[in-house]
Amino acid sequence: EVQLVESGGGLVQPGGSLRLSCAASGFTFGSYVMSWVRQAPGKGPEWVSRINSSGNARYYADSVKGRFTISRDNAKNTLYLQMNSLKHEDTAVYYCARGAINSNWSPGSQGTQVTVSS
DSSP: OOEEEEEOOEEEOTTOOEEEEEEEESSOGGGSOEEEEEEOTTSOEEEEEEEOTTSOOEEEOTTTTTTEEEEEETTTTEEEEEEOSOOGGGOEEEEEEESOOOTTOOOOSOOEEEEEOO
């Protein structure tokens, strides 16, 4: 059974940083593209970032480019999202996902809440 467990969210002031983690199990983590997706209150899912299986190709939404960094540790079956210079509009539940994201994506895990507020 595929299982993804996100952690590391919390309340942070604008300009602050957080590091999210996603522990994966139930599949060969190192063989898959992995993604981060977020969903703000009252809005649809927004793709945030994607990383290839080896970790040497990374892609970002324009809204987070230059502020967020995606990475992975295939030995630990863990995906990360380093978030710097956080803004109010980054407030959302953040989910990790196996594979690339399409318009039919829906959460398969509980996500982790990130709240940016002063």
